[in-house]
Amino acid sequence: MSEPTPDFDLAIIGSGGGAFAAAIRATNLGKRVLMIERSTVGGTCVNTGCVPSKALLAAAEARHVALDASGRFPGISTSAGEVAMAGLIDGKRSLVETMRSDKYVDLIADYGWEIRQGDAVLAGTPEDPVLEITREDGVRESVRAAHYLVATGSAPWAPPIEGLADTEYLTSTTAMELEEVPDSLLVIGGGYVALEQAQLFARLGTKVTMLVRSRLASAEEPDASRTLMGVFADEGIRVVRRAKVSSVRTDPDTGGIIATAAVSGGQAEFRAARVLVATGRRPVTEGLNLGAVGVKTGEGGEILVDNQLASSNDRIWAAGDVTGHREFVYVAAAHGSLMVENAFNNARREVDYRHLPRVAFTSPTLAAVGMTDKQANEAGIRCECRVLPLEYVPRALVNRDTRGFIKIVADADTGRIAGITAVAKDAGDLAAAGVYILEAGMTVDQVANLWSPYLTMAEGIKIAAQSYTTDVSKLSCCAS
Incomplete structure (x- = not known):
């Protein structure tokens, strides 16, 4: 008995970065693609994540610089109301709507795949999975695809x-819709999102207290945590470490929030007036009926995939945060393209995170690779490591902001750089440069002797490499 003819080559549930990368790659291969979205096209990044948060952070940075410039730069007088x-x-929403239209919605017509608004649920059997779609108008249909x-x-x-669910607590999504700046804010968490949101609101005029279970950015170098602790203290952000909120x-008297912590x-x-919970995210898989089609999930609801992004059902794949x-949105995008290559070209490509850059958009920025x-x-x-304080980086000196460092982790036997x-300021660009350094397998000696433009922050990587063999305090600033 022959298998039913699929309606599409690829059916995608979701419309974020991973979904769009997959749809673009698949249509470029001549495949018939269907995308199903139950809410707003564009996913987290453009609607509630990267774009709006970084837009607000940039605005908060502008206000902070206006308040701080008089102290940093002699002869400059500024103020901020x-x-x-x-x-x-409103400005943030306008930017989001423009980018959603230009970078997502308009591309659907340009590439020519189909999109349907509604809820999608996997059904059928593991051997013959189908999608049951309930459209916004209530119409139901079944769709069969070669791959999902x-x-x-x-x-x-x-x-x-205890008690959290009974309060109107904020998340990273709802916090960016507030119509008024809170007088005070408790931030529960110490990861990237917590760091960004805490500094954002502090710079908008909120008195911020962070309750952190271990330390700031606990997965990164302790040097980064110590530096950011100092930065936050200077900006009036109170950080309470090893605090476990119970x-x-x-x-009842003020309508504010009382948190009890060990x-x-x-x-x-x-x-505080409000509380923001920034303790991580969880994959959105509830209600997809994954078990019925033989797709295994983990304790957090994530779809378990192999290094080629295939689930336990070889016709069903996953990409992005749901895994x-x-x-990071660039991880989701890479997933989407890689999945298509593996599904349709049998490329057998695997995800490789060894040189994945990581950025928290604090100010100064924390970045690593x-x-x-x-x-x-x-x-x-x-390993042999070197930590270069920014006071030895000319760009930081002319910026009049030497808060921070550049650290290189190298193999002591080969000199090969293993991490940066x-x-x-602009440390994300240093991490991008670091990707190429690590991918090329470069050594400390090679980086120390490469060209680097003067008065760029990236020059700091070269100086950090020079610090392995040179007393950088004795380098001429124009002849390093």
Whole structure:
């Protein structure tokens, strides 16, 4: 008995970065593609993640510079007034709508794949899966495809803290829709999102307290945590480390929030007008009926995939946050393209995260690529590290902001660079340069003797490499 003819070559659930990368690649291969989206086209990045958060961070940075410039630059006098939050949010929405239209919606017509608004659920059998789609107008239909891609992303997750569900707590999504700047804010969490949101609101005029279970950016170098602790202290952000929040309740007198946490062996209460929970995200897989078609999931609901992004059903693939892998939009996009190559060209390509750049858009920015000192040691590499304070980087001196460092982790036996971490202005660009350095397998000596334009932050990587053999305090700033 012959198998039913598929209606499409690829059916995609979701419309974010991974979904679009897959749809673009598949249509370029001449495949028939269907995309199903139950909400707003574009996914997390353009609608509620990267684009809006970085737009607001840029606005907060502008206000902070205006308030701070008089102290940093002699002869400059600046000021900044109160923030009109409603106007700021309107501007953010306008930017999001423009980018959603230009970079997502309009591309669908340009490439020519089909999109349907509605809910999609996997049905059928593991041997013959189908999609059951319920459209916005209530019409139901079944669609059969040669391959399926689940790219439904992730959503903010709140831990089971007593009383939290009874409060109007903020997430990274809802915080960016506030019409007024809160007088005070508790931020629960110490990861990338918590860091960005805490500094964003502090720079808009909110008194911010962070309750952190371990340390800031705990997966990165301790040097980064210490530097950001100092930066945040200077900006009036209180960071309470090793704080385990046990309960949250609404203050009946003020309408604000009271959080109780275990701190230094005792109990302490923290009060603020609002609380923001930034303790991570969870894959969006509930209701997809994955088990019925033989797709295995993990404890957090993530779709378990192999290194080629195939699930336990060889016709069903997953890409982006829904896999539980690193939550960066460029990871999702890489997943989408790779999945198509493997499904239709039998490319057998595998995901390789060894040189994945990581960026937290604080100011100064935290960015890293490759291994930390700890990770290198755990991998059995005998490492030799150097930490270059920004006071030795000419670009930082002319910026009049030497808060930060550049750290190189290298193999002591070969000199090969295994990782680079930086806290600096535009450190994300340093991480991008680091990707190429690590991918090429370059050594400290090679980087120390390469061309590097003067008065760029990237020159700091060269100077950090020179510090392995040279006293950089004795380098001429124009003849390094």
